[in-house]
Amino acid sequence: MTESPCRVHGLGGGVTGSGGTDRPLIRDMTTGFFAGREALRNVDVAIGAVGRPGGYDRRVHVIDTSEIGVFLGLDVGKGEHHATAVTPAGKKAFDKRLPNSEPKLREVFGKLKTKHNTVLVVVDQPASIGALPLAVARDTGCQVAYLPGLTMRRIADLYPGEAKTDARDAFVIADAARSMPHTLRSIELEDETIAELEMIVGFDDDLAGEATRISNRLRGLLTQIHPSLERVLGPRVQHPAVLKLLDQFGSPAQIRKAGRRQLINLMRPKAPRMAERLVEDIFTALDEQTVIVPGTDAAALIVPSLASSLTSVIDQRKLLAARIEELLEAHPLSQVLTSMPGIGVRTGARILIDVGDGSSFPSAAHLAAYAGLAPATRSSGSSIRGEQPSRRGHKQLKRAFFLSAFAALAEPASRTYYDKKIAQGKHHTQALLCLARRRADVLFAMLRDGTFYDPKPAPTG
Numbered sequence: 001m002t003e004s005p006c007r008v009h010g011l012g013g014g015v016t017g018s019g020g021t022d023r024p025l026i027r028d029m030t031t032g033f034f035a036g037r038e039a040l041r042n043v044d045v046a047i048g049a050v051g052r053p054g055g056y057d058r059r060v061h062v063i064d065t066s067e068i069g070v071f072l073g074l075d076v077g078k079g080e081h082h083a084t085a086v087t088p089a090g091k092k093a094f095d096k097r098l099p100n101s102e103p104k105l106r107e108v109f110g111k112l113k114t115k116h117n118t119v120l121v122v123v124d125q126p127a128s129i130g131a132l133p134l135a136v137a138r139d140t141g142c143q144v145a146y147l148p149g150l151t152m153r154r155i156a157d158l159y160p161g162e163a164k165t166d167a168r169d170a171f172v173i174a175d176a177a178r179s180m181p182h183t184l185r186s187i188e189l190e191d192e193t194i195a196e197l198e199m200i201v202g203f204d205d206d207l208a209g210e211a212t213r214i215s216n217r218l219r220g221l222l223t224q225i226h227p228s229l230e231r232v233l234g235p236r237v238q239h240p241a242v243l244k245l246l247d248q249f250g251s252p253a254q255i256r257k258a259g260r261r262q263l264i265n266l267m268r269p270k271a272p273r274m275a276e277r278l279v280e281d282i283f284t285a286l287d288e289q290t291v292i293v294p295g296t297d298a299a300a301l302i303v304p305s306l307a308s309s310l311t312s313v314i315d316q317r318k319l320l321a322a323r324i325e326e327l328l329e330a331h332p333l334s335q336v337l338t339s340m341p342g343i344g345v346r347t348g349a350r351i352l353i354d355v356g357d358g359s360s361f362p363s364a365a366h367l368a369a370y371a372g373l374a375p376a377t378r379s380s381g382s383s384i385r386g387e388q389p390s391r392r393g394h395k396q397l398k399r400a401f402f403l404s405a406f407a408a409l410a411e412p413a414s415r416t417y418y419d420k421k422i423a424q425g426k427h428h429t430q431a432l433l434c435l436a437r438r439r440a441d442v443l444f445a446m447l448r449d450g451t452f453y454d455p456k457p458a459p460t461g
Helices: 038-042 102-116 128-139 149-156 166-179 192-225 227-236 240-248 252-258 260-267 275-287 296-329 334-338 345-355 364-371 395-410 412-423 428-449
Strands: 007-009 070-075 080-086 092-099 119-123 143-146 376-380 384-388
Touching: 070 092, 070 102, 070 166, 080 166, 092 102, 092 166, 102 119, 102 128, 119 128, 119 166, 128 143, 149 166, 192 227, 192 296, 192 345, 227 240, 227 275, 240 260, 240 275, 240 296, 252 260, 252 275, 252 296, 260 275, 296 334, 296 345, 334 345, 334 428, 345 395, 345 428, 364 395, 364 428, 395 412, 395 428, 412 428
Parallel strands: 070 119, 119 143
Antiparallel strands: 070 080, 080 092, 376 384
16 A cells, blocks of 8 residues: 655645545654653653655654663863763762863773763763764764753752852763753764755854954944945945945045046946946935045045955855855755745755754744744733743744745745734734744644645645
8 A cells, every 4th residue: 555645735734644634743652651850761752754655764863761871971171071970870980081082082981881881971062072072982882962051051050059160060961861861962973964064054154244243344434434425335335346346445535536437337347237326326425525534544444454355255155155055955855945935045054954854853843942933921920921032042043944934925825924914913023933933833844754845725624
């Protein structure tokens, strides 16, 4: 018997399988109910993966601590880590500082593995300074997991004492893994594509911040020496034609001296349609100010340098965008992601890095909460009741969902839902957040089943 492919319907739908019957978005299986903290050690949570034949194979990641012989907590550092090992009975088996070097890490992991058979290495920072310990642990046959830093700090408040030391943090990490395994997060062994994509996207985010910083600095200088000129050039300060102008002529006097014809010839290759109109606006702005503000000569030296730096940053981002697109297209989920209106190269890459195939989230609601899209309820007595946007969550992922929702307004289904929220009295940002939250539900189902976006609503009867 063959199963017909399921389809993920648009913003108003669910998932429909063979025979037109609706299937639940997720299936949870647990080994039983638990009553105490220690009982949590034996709980496994598996996520059912339902997909079309030949579709993307969704991986299931389960952290089972029932067979662990020792829990090794690492408070990672740049030069050295503090390692504390705790047995299932809660007894310390190791408590020392380790240099951040492969030979020593391999030696300690090997000794613990020989003595206790199964070792679970838990860190509070899986990237950057925590990358080497995790790689060595995997290579020596140890299991690995991640305890989020905020979770670790909240758990640490439950332990006696107010000291903040590496040794105490390492013990808290190890003991939390032993007694509260549900707080751990699995660390998937990333393939080369995801690892490279994460590094390039991170660098691209840094360049985006640098471009914003330089742009603000440029606009600030122009506002100081000639506000009218800034009102013309400021909104277009990242345009190649404007940057070329500021790179060669850094002051209002130099721009006026160059003349209209030279400026048009300079800017036309970068802005064929806008050059003449922009030059006229520039000279109109120059005529509005006759006085020379102190500091104008100094600004004439700084503006070309800033314009050159901003041009270099923008060019680097263009090169990175091309590489990001290549890596995104090489991933099996790329077509699933980009089939959803509003998801482009950069937003798709961010979602792929932080969400993956969605298997780390039990439900779409968990994904929305992780991204900071779920509203936070405020309730106190009878006078304070309401909901407000969450101030927590993954900021970069939330931004990706928000930008993709804004870009999707050209799609009829998204526009209809947005207009509905506006009619309910929500302002623009609130309506976009509602749309982003709704799209997170659809995207979760798409990733889970490996199906493309379908704007048609699910059949009701």
